[in-house]
Amino acid sequence: MSPKSGDDGTVVSLSDGRTRPRGGGEGRRGEIVSAAADFFAEHGYHTVGMREIAEAVGIRGASLYNHFSSKEEIMYAIALRMTRELQDQHMPLLDAAGTPRERLANLIRAHILSLAEHQTEHLVSLREQTALTPEHLAEITDIRKYYQRRVRDVIAAGVAAGEFHAVNPHQAAVAVLDMMNGISWWLHDGEDVEALADTYTAYALDGVLQSGS
Structure with missing residues (x-):
């Protein structure tokens, strides 16, 4: 395993030798979540176990427990990052000014x-979600359902306006979200993500939603 920085260092060294910079806006908890994922x-x-996670993150076990009381709590934080945090970031795009097509296009791009x-x-939040407690899993599921309902509502508004x-x-909302989320399974380093976002926005708007019909 590659050497790691101490608890006050500037870099997290992962077990495969890669590094992840410290000092992001989420603070130490965010760094732990990223490295643990x-x-x-x-x-x-x-x-x-927690000891292995602490070693992978590059901090002492006692320091890890200062931020998370259990491995499940770390998993819960990963799931929240990919549900509640995305919802908080993206829902204002659906509430902004513009036509349903414009607002949905902005959300699709941001989501990708x-x-x-x-x-x-x-990927971890999807593969390991059964590790969550029933209460945490129910919360994550409710957040995902709300996100889906908001996408459905803007699609319905676009249908009413004659745009979609x-x-x-x-069903269209499920199709659009499944199409976008599926990117995580095959996306590789070197992919032009900006171009990919443009392409998938066109797939969703002109394909699934038939906005050009």
């Missing part, structure tokens, strides 16, 4: 860029 993706959630930035966290021609706004 990488470790879960590499080794699997159920095969590691966020998934590309947090690809590992997104989707017969079933609910």
